[in-house]
Amino acid sequence: MRRTAAAWCFVAPALLVIAIFFFVPVVAALGLSFTDFDIYALADPHNLRLVGLGNYVRLLQTPLFWQAFGNTLYFVVVGVPLSMLASFGAALLLHSRLARFPGFFRTALFAPVVTTLVAVAVIWRYLFNPHYGLLNYALSRLGIPAVDWLGDPHWAMPAIIILAVWKNFGYNMVILLAGLQSIPEPLYEAARIDGASAWRQFRHVTLPMLAPIVAMVNILTIAGYFQLFAEPYVMTQGGPLQSTVSVLYFMYEEGFKWWNLGSASAVAFVLFVFIFCVTALQLRLARWQSAA
Amino acid sequence: MGREGEVVTQLLPEFERRHPDIRVKVQQLPWTAAHEKLLTAFAGDTTPDVCQLGNTWIPELAALNALEPLDRYAAASSIVQAADYFPGIWDTNRMDGSLYGVPWYVDTRLLFYRRDLLARAGFSTPPASWQEWKRMLAAVTNAQADQHGILLPLNEFEPLLALALQQDEPLLRDDGRWGNFGGVGFRRALGLYLEMFQRGWAPPLGTAAISNVWNEFGRGRFVFYISGPWNISEFQRRLPAEQQDSWMTAPLPGPDGPGASIAGGSSLVVFRASRHRAEAWRLIEFLSEPAVQRRFHALTGDLPPRRTTWSDPALARDVYARAFREQLERVKPAPKVPEWERIATEMRLVAERAVHGRLSLDQATQALDTRAAQILEKRRWLLARRGAG
Numbered sequence: 001m002r003r004t005a006a007a008w009c010f011v012a013p014a015l016l017v018i019a020i021f022f023f024v025p026v027v028a029a030l031g032l033s034f035t036d037f038d039i040y041a042l043a044d045p046h047n048l049r050l051v052g053l054g055n056y057v058r059l060l061q062t063p064l065f066w067q068a069f070g071n072t073l074y075f076v077v078v079g080v081p082l083s084m085l086a087s088f089g090a091a092l093l094l095h096s097r098l099a100r101f102p103g104f105f106r107t108a109l110f111a112p113v114v115t116t117l118v119a120v121a122v123i124w125r126y127l128f129n130p131h132y133g134l135l136n137y138a139l140s141r142l143g144i145p146a147v148d149w150l151g152d153p154h155w156a157m158p159a160i161i162i163l164a165v166w167k168n169f170g171y172n173m174v175i176l177l178a179g180l181q182s183i184p185e186p187l188y189e190a191a192r193i194d195g196a197s198a199w200r201q202f203r204h205v206t207l208p209m210l211a212p213i214v215a216m217v218n219i220l221t222i223a224g225y226f227q228l229f230a231e232p233y234v235m236t237q238g239g240p241l242q243s244t245v246s247v248l249y250f251m252y253e254e255g256f257k258w259w260n261l262g263s264a265s266a267v268a269f270v271l272f273v274f275i276f277c278v279t280a281l282q283l284r285l286a287r288w289q290s291a292a
Numbered sequence: 293m294g295r296e297g298e299v300v301t302q303l304l305p306e307f308e309r310r311h312p313d314i315r316v317k318v319q320q321l322p323w324t325a326a327h328e329k330l331l332t333a334f335a336g337d338t339t340p341d342v343c344q345l346g347n348t349w350i351p352e353l354a355a356l357n358a359l360e361p362l363d364r365y366a367a368a369s370s371i372v373q374a375a376d377y378f379p380g381i382w383d384t385n386r387m388d389g390s391l392y393g394v395p396w397y398v399d400t401r402l403l404f405y406r407r408d409l410l411a412r413a414g415f416s417t418p419p420a421s422w423q424e425w426k427r428m429l430a431a432v433t434n435a436q437a438d439q440h441g442i443l444l445p446l447n448e449f450e451p452l453l454a455l456a457l458q459q460d461e462p463l464l465r466d467d468g469r470w471g472n473f474g475g476v477g478f479r480r481a482l483g484l485y486l487e488m489f490q491r492g493w494a495p496p497l498g499t500a501a502i503s504n505v506w507n508e509f510g511r512g513r514f515v516f517y518i519s520g521p522w523n524i525s526e527f528q529r530r531l532p533a534e535q536q537d538s539w540m541t542a543p544l545p546g547p548d549g550p551g552a553s554i555a556g557g558s559s560l561v562v563f564r565a566s567r568h569r570a571e572a573w574r575l576i577e578f579l580s581e582p583a584v585q586r587r588f589h590a591l592t593g594d595l596p597p598r599r600t601t602w603s604d605p606a607l608a609r610d611v612y613a614r615a616f617r618e619q620l621e622r623v624k625p626a627p628k629v630p631e632w633e634r635i636a637t638e639m640r641l642v643a644e645r646a647v648h649g650r651l652s653l654d655q656a657t658q659a660l661d662t663r664a665a666q667i668l669e670k671r672r673w674l675l676a677r678r679g680a681g
Contacts, residue, residue, distance in 0.1 A: 036670065038670060039331070039352060039355065039356060039630060040355065040630075040670060040674060042331070042334070042335060042356060043355060043356040043357050043358075044357075047670075047674060049673075151497070151498065239447065239498065240446075240498060241644065241645070241648065242641070256328055257327075258634050259331060
């Protein structure tokens with residue numbers, strides 16, 4: 001009993017900080033989402049109205065919200081697999097015994113993760129430039145006509161995906177690489193003695209041993225990619241024809257551009273519920289897989 | 293804010309010399325963050341004494357009751373004289389009969405055009421009416437050769453707003469309770485705007501897709517371009533010397549004869565929470581003196597809001613500024629409700645969809661009225677309550 005009390009004393013400061021700076025704002029935001037808080041309410045609290053679920057109902061009837069939702073789904077469905085493949089491929093290459101200068105390449109591939117996005121965006125805007133961008137130059141060498149990457153509503157999201165994958169894959173790569181390095185060598189030795197080819201070693205030793213890490217990385221990546229914001233914010237401001245407006249970007253405009261904090265909070269909670277459901281589903285899937 | 297925030301520090305030593313008891317601390321904000329910062333400052337009771345404010349933000353901050361009414365100060369002032377200011381610009385600073393800001397510099401939109409290309413098509417003067425303008429646009433456009441009459445960037449709402457302000461009908465009706473986009477006036481403005489794209493006179497592009505507007509203008513890819521005063525110095529700097537005679541500015545043509553344009557610009561305001569309001573006003577008076585405004589113009593290229601300042605020889609000699617001087621007598625403020633910026637953004641988005649053929653003219657005006665009605669819902673509620681109470 002005394003020991004539990006002591007433990008509570010030790011964690012109390014941390015809990016207090018979390019309660020004040022996390023739970024209170026979250027509860028306040030939830031409360032806010034049932035009001036129509038805006039600049040009029042900022043001027044005079046009497047101008048605040050309780051609207052119940054009004055913000056949510058109106059939100060679900062707003063075409064732009066659904067467009068933002070669709071754009072975000074598109075980004076997640078295409079971006080996450082690409083990002084996972086890139087991370088996994090890079091991790092395998094770095095882990096390979098054939099790799100030269102693994103330390104250098106590990107740093108180089110990780111560099112985009114720690115570079116500020118604003119600087120990266122400047123470079124990529126040049127790479128994407130329809131007239132003298134490197135990307136279109138490469139395409140023209142292959143005989144493919146120029147693509148207006150950031151100006152064409154059909155190509156703006158793919159451009160954002162390319163940028164995001166390039167920017168983020170290094171992070172997962174490092175985690176996967178650590179996972180690969182923690183697989184005990186005797187397992188491979190045993191597999192080799194049993195006459196397993198390189199492919200079968202990969203299929204039956206590497207993948208199963210790595211499965212929990214892959215599942216975790218996958219969940220983190222999906223949750224992260226649903227919160228797409230910075231890339232369209234610096235590259236396209238949501239355009240052209242609102243084809244790169246993500247849910248979070250929509251929320252930002254609603255809240256900080258138009259100062260409708262009530263409905264912006266509602267957007268945040270809708271996104272939260274959705275990410276929560278997707279993550280729960282994934283956890284269930286992962287558990288079911290490991291049981292099978 | 294922006295460039296003005298840097299330049300003003302060069303003017304202030306003179307002010308501090310004249311008023312040894314006053315020290316001015318300047319805080320510079322980038323335009324993109326200013327709006328957010330000001331609202332946050334208001335929420336946190338840390339507003340500045342004096343502030344530069346885009347004049348479309350005045351309705352919002354006045355609704356917040358954050359600004360000090362300046363009528364009393366202006367009436368007693370020998371320097372700030374309402375009659376000397378362009379009426380449209382002065383009007384943007386008045387809300388419900390009170391004055392909340394003093395214009396610092398002005399901004400409007402008008403035509404930049406290629407004089408040589410227009411002359412080659414047989415026109416010696418810029419258009420004065422929409423009819424003439426359309427004739428010229430048709431004559432100079434050759435869509436196959438990617439040669440267009442006019443550039444109306446789809447990421448800007450100002451060109452369409454300028455055309456809409458030329459109409460007699462207001463953009464919002466019933467004291468800003470509802471949109472008036474279905475009215476004859478706006479339909480005529482949007483109709484012309486869409487016609488320019490449908491006939492190939494204007495390419496359906498945003499400025500991002502043009503990448504270098506000045507080069508393309510120099511190359512003659514378009515003859516007219518609706519833009520603001522900052523582009524005078526840009527064109528002077530970016531076009532080669534031998535091309536400097538080939539371009540000119542002209543006031544916007546209206547439906548029948550010279551038309552109105554937007555009353556934009558920045559004002560100086562005093563915050564209600566300030567403890568140095570008298571000193572703040574003295575700073576505003578200093579910055580409003582014609583001599584100081586002349587220096588300010590020389591440093592920034594920003595156009596002054598007072599007629600007296602315009603009589604300065606340097607400004608009077610500037611051939612490119614002349615059209616602005618004329619246009620400034622015919623500028624009209626956008627609707628003065630805090631929600632206007634959001635409605636203007638919707639207007640741009642709907643117009644963009646209509647240009648891409650996804651909405652007809654009727655559908656577009658209807659969609660705008662619906663959106664405006666939603667956005668103005670709170671305002672209607674507030675006005676109804678105020679009426680009842």
